[in-house]
Amino acid sequence: MEGPAMNKLQQRLVRWLLVIGLMLGFTLGSGAAAPADTYGLFVSGLGGDEKFTTSFVETGRLLYESAIASGMDEDALLWLSEDASQDRRIRGRSTKDLVLSSLGELKDQMKKDDLLWIVFIGHGSYRDQTSKINLPGPDLTDRDLGLALAAFPNDRAIVFVNTASASGGFLEAVSGEGRVVLTATKSAAQKNETVFGTFFASAFAEGKADSNQDGFVSALEAFVHANELVKGYYEDRNLLVTENALLDDNGDGQGSLDPDVLGGEDGSIDGALAAKLVLGAAALSSVERTPENLAMLERKSELQRKLDALRRQKATLEENLYLQELQSILVEIARIDRNLRQQSEESAPSSTASQESGS
Amino acid sequence: MNTPRQASLTSLVRRTHPVGVTLVLACWLLTAPLLAQEVVPKPPVPNRVITIGAQGQILEGQPEQTETEVVGVEGEEEGPNSGEPDDQAKVEQEKAGANLRALAAQLTAAKPVPVTSESLELSTLELELGRYEELIQRLDQSLQLVPPRQGQQLPVLEIALLRNLADAHTVVGGLARAEEIYQHLATHFDDLRARSRLARLLERRGERESSESIYYGLIRTYNERPRLNPGELVAVAEACRELGRNNPQLFQDALKALDQVIARAGSTGAGAKARIALTDLFVEKYDSPQARDALQPLITAEEPNAETLLAAARVERFDGRPTARDLALTALEINPNFIEALVFLASLENEAEDRVAAAEFTERALAVNPDSLEALTVKAGLEFLAEDSPAFEAVRDRVLALHPSYADFFVELSLIAMRNRLYPPAQAFAQQAVDLDEKSWRGWGELGLNQLRLGAIDEGRTSLEKAFGGDPFNVWNKNTLDLLDQLPGYKTVTTKHFEIVLHPEEAELLGPIVGDLAERSYTSLAARYAYEPETPIRLEVYPSHEDFSVRTVGLSGLGALGVSFGPVIAIDSPAARGIGDFNWGTTLWHEIAHTFTLGLSKGKIPRWLTEGLSVYEERQGPKGWTDDPSPDFLAAYTDGRLLGLRAMNDGFVRPSFPNQIGLSYFQASLVAEYIDKTWGFDRIVEMLKGYGDGKDTEQIVQAEFDLTLEQFDERFWAYLDERFALTLPTFRTTIIPIEPDSGQTGDDEDLSESPAAIHLPKAGSHEASGGLEQAANERTQDFRAQLAYGQELQKEKRWQEAREYLDKARDLFPEYAGPGSPYHSLAAIALELDEKQAATEALRQLVDLNEYDYEAHLQLADLYEELARPEDELEILGRSIFIYPYRPDVHERIGELALELGKLEQRVGALKATLSLRPSSRPRLLFELATTYRDLGSLADAKRSVLGALEVAPSYAQAQTLLLELIDADVIGGDS
Known part of the structure; x- marks a missing residue:
C-alpha cells in the first residue's frame, strides 16, 4: 500500500509536505518562501531530592532527544537544569536569571512566524496570590514569565508548557494571542506532585501520540496523549485524581480540559491552534517548488479548510450527505498527496544516497 | 425540564438504604450508644404557631402554648390541677416487661373499680401487658357514661379510665362499645384524644367522610384553642397524618406537631408516643435515619416498652437487619396479645417463606381480634400464596365487608406478592388498590414500581407520578422518578432475546460484549432447562451503583450487584465498582439464570434454590466462574452452622452470623450440584415445575427423591464430607494466633476454650518462624499451618523450602484461590526465580478458580506473551474484560492477537471496543478496522x-492509499 519503501528522510520530507498545509498561519499563509524555524527552551527545575531531580532531568532529556529526532537542530535547543553536569547537552543552570535572559535572547533571535516551545519541568507552588516554579535560587513567578513573554511580538508563536504542581496559576499570566498554554493542573490549588510532565514528554518519543499520522506530534496531540495516560495512571491505581491539565490557545486565559481540534463550531473552544503547532523542524521539501506543486498545496489547504467547515456542520447534516461530502474532499486530498509522494519517490535515489552518505 | 422533586419530610437529599443486603448483625440495642454519639442533637423545635389554611392544612402563626398538659392512656392522666410532670416521668421509667407485671400485681384489682389514680395506673398497665379482657371486665361493670353536671370539675381520672376502656374494646374488636365511649368523651368533655380515636374507628369502618370531618375539627380546635397539652397535640398530629392523603403538606404539619410534643414532653408520656408516631411516619416515607433518630432516646431507656420495641423492629426491618424479629418477639413477651407485633411477625415469617410460622402468628392476632383488618390481610396473603382461592376470597370479602374501601388490603397483598417474587400478581393487587381508592398513594406507588419491574416503563412512570403527586414525601417514588428522568438518554441495544439499556457513554463499549454474553447464557440456560422465558428480556445496566440501587429498592446503598424481576434485569455496570470488586460477567449470567428459574417455577421457587441455581449456573460460563469454597464456608460446616433445607431460607433473609448470606449462596449452589450429580439435572427442572404447581420443598423432595427433608440433609452432609474430605480435617481444628511472649506452647490441650484449637505465633513475629515451623511439621494435614509457614519462608526468601509447604497447602485445599492463597505465593516465587513455566502454571490454576483477580489475569497474559502462546494469551485477556473492560490497551492487544490468529471477526470487535474508549489513536485504529473489514470482504464498512x-x-498516507484503492477499484461505486 505504501509503495516502495522510503528511508526516514524521505518519509520526513513527505510528512513535511503534508503537515505544511496545516501550518497555515506560519508557512504558506505568510507567503514566505522559507519555512519558519522552531526553537525549544526546556527547563528542568529544582528537584529537592534525588528522586525528583533524576526524574526532572530524565523528562528534559526525553524532550531534548525527541526534538532532535524530529529534525530540530541542537542550536535551536536550550536545555537548562539544576545541575549542568547531569548531561553534556545541558547548557546552563536553570536559575531565574538565566531563564529570563535566555528568553530575551530568543526574542531577539526569532523572526516572524517562528515558533518557540517553552517547557518547565519541576515543582510548583502558590502563595500570596503568586504562582511559582521552583528553580535553584529565586523562584520564577507567573508575573516574571508574563512580562518576559509580553516582550515577544505577536507573530512569534509560543507553546508554553508548565508541568509542575499548582501550574494552573500560570495560565492567566502567560495566555495571549498566538500562544498555546498547557498546564498540568487546572488551578493553583492542585498542589500535589504531578505525573503529567512525564507523560507529556513521552508523547514525543512514542509514535502513538501522533494521532493524525502526519509524522509530527502537535501540542494538542501531546496534551491529549498525556491526559489519557494521566487518567489511566490514577484509574489503574484506584487513586483520586489530583491533577487536571488545561490547554488554552485562544488567548482568553481560560483553559480547556477537553480541547477540540476544530476549535468548536465558532472557533471559541481551545484546540485549533495547538493542533497546528508541532515539535520538530520544517525540513525542506525535496519536491520542486514548481507553480504546479504550489498550486496543489494551495488546493490542499483550501480542501483542509473545507473539511474543517464540514466537520463543524456534522451534527446538523444528514449522515449520507455528510459522508458524500467528506469522501469527495478526502479523495481529492488523497490524490494530491499521492501525486506529491510520487514526485518525492521519483527523486528518492539521490536523496537516499545523500542521506546515507551523510549519516 | 422537570422541576426538582421534593421527597423527604425534612430535606431534599436522596436517602440511603444503609444496610440492605449488607450484613450488619449488630443489635441496635448494642449500637445505640454509638449512634447517639454520631447524631448531632437537634436544636429544640420552637413551638410553632399553627393555623388552618385554605386547604385545611396547618399553617404557622399561633403563639406557643404553655399550660399543663392532660395526658391519657399514653402515659398518665394529669389534669390541669394534677401533679408535676416529673412524677409522670417516674411512673414511665418504671414501666417495662417484668417490672410492669410486678407493678400490676401490686395494684388492687378492686370491683367495682374506684376512680383513683391507682385504678388508672392499673388499667394502663393492663393495656401495656395486653390484658384487655381483664380490663374490660372490671371497668365495664364499674364505669357509667354520665354527662357532667353543670359546674362540675373536669373528672380527669374518670375520663382517662374510660378512654383506656374504649381503647381495650377497640383492640379486641368491640368497636360499638368503643365508639359509644369515645363519643361520650368527645361530646361531653371535648376530649381531643377521644375525638381522634373516634375518627380512626370510623375510618376503619370505611366511613371516611365522617372520619375526616372529625380530623379537620381537631385541627380547627387546635387553631382556636390557645393551649393544648402534649397528649392533645399528639391527637392533632394523628389528624394531620390521616388527612395527609388529601393534602400532603399536612404530613409536615404532623411532623411539626410531634416535634412540639417532644420539645415539651421529652421522651416520656406523650413525648414517647410522639417519638413512636414520628418513627412510624419516617419509616412510612422510607427515611430510616430520621426514624432512628426519633426513636433513639426510647430505645436506650432502661426497659423499653412493647410499642417502642415494635417501632424499633420496624426500623430494623426497613434497614434489612435480622434483629427486627428479636425485637418484635421481645415486644410480645411484654404483651403477648399485641396485635401489631403479631401481624408484624407474621409478615416477617412470610418474607422468610416460613408460611407455617406466619399462619401461627396470624391466628394468634385473630384470636385477640377476629376483625383485625391487618391480621386478616396477612391471612388473605397466606391464602393467596397457598393458591387457595375460595379461602382467599372468603377473607377478602370479610375484610371488605368490615371496611369497603380498605385499599391497604390490596396494597399489602401487592407487597406480599412482590416479596415472594410474584410480580404480575403484585401489579394486579396494586391496581385493585387504586381502583378501590383513587387516593391510595401507596397503591399508585406499588403499581408503578411493579409496572417498572415488569418492563412497562411508561405506565410505571405515569403511576409513580400519580403517587408522587399525592404523596411527595415518599423517597422511594421520588428517587425512582429521578432515575426515570435519566432513562430517555440511555441507549438501547437489541439482540435476539434481549433489550439492553445502557448509559450512552458505555453503550458503544458494553453493548456488544453484554449482548454477546447475554445471548450465550440464554442459549445455555434454554437448553439446560428446556424452557424459554418470554422475550425480549429487558436488561438495564447502570454505571452508577446508586442508580442501580434506586432501581432495585428505591434507595441508594444496596449491597447487591444485580437483580432479576423475571422479565426485567438490572445490574451494576463494571464502572459502578472498583477494579476486581466483582466480575460483571458472572453477575449477568447469575441474573439471567434467575429469569429462567423464576419463569419456570412461575415465581414460586424459594429464595435459597433460585440463588443456589444461579450460582451453580455461573459455572457454565468461562472457566473459573462461580463461587468457590472458602475457609469460612468449611469452618461454618464443621461448626454445624450451615442450615438444612427446612431452614435454609433463614440463611438468606435473617442471617444469624456474619457472612451467613454469602455462605448460604454457596451452600445452596452445592445443593444444586449434589442433586445434579446424584439424580441428574432433569430433577432440578422437575423441582421447578413442582414449585410452579404450588408444591412446597418438603413435598417436592419427597416426590422427586423419596426423601424427607431431614433425610435429604443427611445425604447432603455426607456429600459434603466426601467432596471436601481432603480439606475438612483442617477446619475441624481452630488455629488461634498467639503472641510470642504469651507463654503458650502450641500444645492445644491447655490453650483454648476450643479443644480442637491449635495456636500459632503471629506471622512475622520474632518467634514466628520457629512456631510456625513446629506447627506445620506437626500438623501435616492442616492447610492453614502449611500455608502460614510456607508464606513465612517466602518472606524470608527461602524459596525452595517455602514451595514445599505451599505445595502441600495447595494440595490440601486445591479449591482455595482467594486472597493470600498458595497459588499467589507459588506464582510470586516462580516469578522471583524467573521460572516462567512454573509461574504460568500457578497463575493459570489461580485464575481458573478466581474470576475476580484482575492483576493475576494480566500477569498470566504477559507470561503467555513471553512464552509465545497467543491462543492462551487471547483467552485470558478475553476473560479479564469481564472484570474490567475499560482499558483500551487490553482491547487493542486482543485485537492484535486476534489478527495474529486469523480471528478477524474478533479483531473487529476488539478494535471497536478500543475505539469506544475514545483513545487519541483513533485514526490509526479506524484505519486498522478498515483494513480488517476489507480483508473480511465488508467493503462498505x-x-x-x-x-x-x-x-x-x-x-x-496509509489510509489515503486504502481509500483510493477502494475508490479506484470501483468496488463500492464511489458512493457513501
Missing part, C-alpha cells in the same frame, strides 16, 4: 471506517 480515519487525519 471498510470505506466508512477509512473515511472516519481520514476525517480526523486527512493526510494519513
Whole structure:
C-alpha cells in the first residue's frame, strides 16, 4: 500500500509536505518562501531530592532527544537544569536569571512566524496570590514569565508548557494571542506532585501520540496523549485524581480540559491552534517548488479548510450527505498527496544516497 | 425540564438504604450508644404557631402554648390541677416487661373499680401487658357514661379510665362499645384524644367522610384553642397524618406537631408516643435515619416498652437487619396479645417463606381480634400464596365487608406478592388498590414500581407520578422518578432475546460484549432447562451503583450487584465498582439464570434454590466462574452452622452470623450440584415445575427423591464430607494466633476454650518462624499451618523450602484461590526465580478458580506473551474484560492477537471496543478496522471506517492509499 519503501528522510520530507498545509498561519499563509524555524527552551527545575531531580532531568532529556529526532537542530535547543553536569547537552543552570535572559535572547533571535516551545519541568507552588516554579535560587513567578513573554511580538508563536504542581496559576499570566498554554493542573490549588510532565514528554518519543499520522506530534496531540495516560495512571491505581491539565490557545486565559481540534463550531473552544503547532523542524521539501506543486498545496489547504467547515456542520447534516461530502474532499486530498509522494519517490535515489552518505 | 422533586419530610437529599443486603448483625440495642454519639442533637423545635389554611392544612402563626398538659392512656392522666410532670416521668421509667407485671400485681384489682389514680395506673398497665379482657371486665361493670353536671370539675381520672376502656374494646374488636365511649368523651368533655380515636374507628369502618370531618375539627380546635397539652397535640398530629392523603403538606404539619410534643414532653408520656408516631411516619416515607433518630432516646431507656420495641423492629426491618424479629418477639413477651407485633411477625415469617410460622402468628392476632383488618390481610396473603382461592376470597370479602374501601388490603397483598417474587400478581393487587381508592398513594406507588419491574416503563412512570403527586414525601417514588428522568438518554441495544439499556457513554463499549454474553447464557440456560422465558428480556445496566440501587429498592446503598424481576434485569455496570470488586460477567449470567428459574417455577421457587441455581449456573460460563469454597464456608460446616433445607431460607433473609448470606449462596449452589450429580439435572427442572404447581420443598423432595427433608440433609452432609474430605480435617481444628511472649506452647490441650484449637505465633513475629515451623511439621494435614509457614519462608526468601509447604497447602485445599492463597505465593516465587513455566502454571490454576483477580489475569497474559502462546494469551485477556473492560490497551492487544490468529471477526470487535474508549489513536485504529473489514470482504464498512480515519487525519498516507484503492477499484461505486 505504501509503495516502495522510503528511508526516514524521505518519509520526513513527505510528512513535511503534508503537515505544511496545516501550518497555515506560519508557512504558506505568510507567503514566505522559507519555512519558519522552531526553537525549544526546556527547563528542568529544582528537584529537592534525588528522586525528583533524576526524574526532572530524565523528562528534559526525553524532550531534548525527541526534538532532535524530529529534525530540530541542537542550536535551536536550550536545555537548562539544576545541575549542568547531569548531561553534556545541558547548557546552563536553570536559575531565574538565566531563564529570563535566555528568553530575551530568543526574542531577539526569532523572526516572524517562528515558533518557540517553552517547557518547565519541576515543582510548583502558590502563595500570596503568586504562582511559582521552583528553580535553584529565586523562584520564577507567573508575573516574571508574563512580562518576559509580553516582550515577544505577536507573530512569534509560543507553546508554553508548565508541568509542575499548582501550574494552573500560570495560565492567566502567560495566555495571549498566538500562544498555546498547557498546564498540568487546572488551578493553583492542585498542589500535589504531578505525573503529567512525564507523560507529556513521552508523547514525543512514542509514535502513538501522533494521532493524525502526519509524522509530527502537535501540542494538542501531546496534551491529549498525556491526559489519557494521566487518567489511566490514577484509574489503574484506584487513586483520586489530583491533577487536571488545561490547554488554552485562544488567548482568553481560560483553559480547556477537553480541547477540540476544530476549535468548536465558532472557533471559541481551545484546540485549533495547538493542533497546528508541532515539535520538530520544517525540513525542506525535496519536491520542486514548481507553480504546479504550489498550486496543489494551495488546493490542499483550501480542501483542509473545507473539511474543517464540514466537520463543524456534522451534527446538523444528514449522515449520507455528510459522508458524500467528506469522501469527495478526502479523495481529492488523497490524490494530491499521492501525486506529491510520487514526485518525492521519483527523486528518492539521490536523496537516499545523500542521506546515507551523510549519516 | 422537570422541576426538582421534593421527597423527604425534612430535606431534599436522596436517602440511603444503609444496610440492605449488607450484613450488619449488630443489635441496635448494642449500637445505640454509638449512634447517639454520631447524631448531632437537634436544636429544640420552637413551638410553632399553627393555623388552618385554605386547604385545611396547618399553617404557622399561633403563639406557643404553655399550660399543663392532660395526658391519657399514653402515659398518665394529669389534669390541669394534677401533679408535676416529673412524677409522670417516674411512673414511665418504671414501666417495662417484668417490672410492669410486678407493678400490676401490686395494684388492687378492686370491683367495682374506684376512680383513683391507682385504678388508672392499673388499667394502663393492663393495656401495656395486653390484658384487655381483664380490663374490660372490671371497668365495664364499674364505669357509667354520665354527662357532667353543670359546674362540675373536669373528672380527669374518670375520663382517662374510660378512654383506656374504649381503647381495650377497640383492640379486641368491640368497636360499638368503643365508639359509644369515645363519643361520650368527645361530646361531653371535648376530649381531643377521644375525638381522634373516634375518627380512626370510623375510618376503619370505611366511613371516611365522617372520619375526616372529625380530623379537620381537631385541627380547627387546635387553631382556636390557645393551649393544648402534649397528649392533645399528639391527637392533632394523628389528624394531620390521616388527612395527609388529601393534602400532603399536612404530613409536615404532623411532623411539626410531634416535634412540639417532644420539645415539651421529652421522651416520656406523650413525648414517647410522639417519638413512636414520628418513627412510624419516617419509616412510612422510607427515611430510616430520621426514624432512628426519633426513636433513639426510647430505645436506650432502661426497659423499653412493647410499642417502642415494635417501632424499633420496624426500623430494623426497613434497614434489612435480622434483629427486627428479636425485637418484635421481645415486644410480645411484654404483651403477648399485641396485635401489631403479631401481624408484624407474621409478615416477617412470610418474607422468610416460613408460611407455617406466619399462619401461627396470624391466628394468634385473630384470636385477640377476629376483625383485625391487618391480621386478616396477612391471612388473605397466606391464602393467596397457598393458591387457595375460595379461602382467599372468603377473607377478602370479610375484610371488605368490615371496611369497603380498605385499599391497604390490596396494597399489602401487592407487597406480599412482590416479596415472594410474584410480580404480575403484585401489579394486579396494586391496581385493585387504586381502583378501590383513587387516593391510595401507596397503591399508585406499588403499581408503578411493579409496572417498572415488569418492563412497562411508561405506565410505571405515569403511576409513580400519580403517587408522587399525592404523596411527595415518599423517597422511594421520588428517587425512582429521578432515575426515570435519566432513562430517555440511555441507549438501547437489541439482540435476539434481549433489550439492553445502557448509559450512552458505555453503550458503544458494553453493548456488544453484554449482548454477546447475554445471548450465550440464554442459549445455555434454554437448553439446560428446556424452557424459554418470554422475550425480549429487558436488561438495564447502570454505571452508577446508586442508580442501580434506586432501581432495585428505591434507595441508594444496596449491597447487591444485580437483580432479576423475571422479565426485567438490572445490574451494576463494571464502572459502578472498583477494579476486581466483582466480575460483571458472572453477575449477568447469575441474573439471567434467575429469569429462567423464576419463569419456570412461575415465581414460586424459594429464595435459597433460585440463588443456589444461579450460582451453580455461573459455572457454565468461562472457566473459573462461580463461587468457590472458602475457609469460612468449611469452618461454618464443621461448626454445624450451615442450615438444612427446612431452614435454609433463614440463611438468606435473617442471617444469624456474619457472612451467613454469602455462605448460604454457596451452600445452596452445592445443593444444586449434589442433586445434579446424584439424580441428574432433569430433577432440578422437575423441582421447578413442582414449585410452579404450588408444591412446597418438603413435598417436592419427597416426590422427586423419596426423601424427607431431614433425610435429604443427611445425604447432603455426607456429600459434603466426601467432596471436601481432603480439606475438612483442617477446619475441624481452630488455629488461634498467639503472641510470642504469651507463654503458650502450641500444645492445644491447655490453650483454648476450643479443644480442637491449635495456636500459632503471629506471622512475622520474632518467634514466628520457629512456631510456625513446629506447627506445620506437626500438623501435616492442616492447610492453614502449611500455608502460614510456607508464606513465612517466602518472606524470608527461602524459596525452595517455602514451595514445599505451599505445595502441600495447595494440595490440601486445591479449591482455595482467594486472597493470600498458595497459588499467589507459588506464582510470586516462580516469578522471583524467573521460572516462567512454573509461574504460568500457578497463575493459570489461580485464575481458573478466581474470576475476580484482575492483576493475576494480566500477569498470566504477559507470561503467555513471553512464552509465545497467543491462543492462551487471547483467552485470558478475553476473560479479564469481564472484570474490567475499560482499558483500551487490553482491547487493542486482543485485537492484535486476534489478527495474529486469523480471528478477524474478533479483531473487529476488539478494535471497536478500543475505539469506544475514545483513545487519541483513533485514526490509526479506524484505519486498522478498515483494513480488517476489507480483508473480511465488508467493503462498505471498510470505506466508512477509512473515511472516519481520514476525517480526523486527512493526510494519513496509509489510509489515503486504502481509500483510493477502494475508490479506484470501483468496488463500492464511489458512493457513501
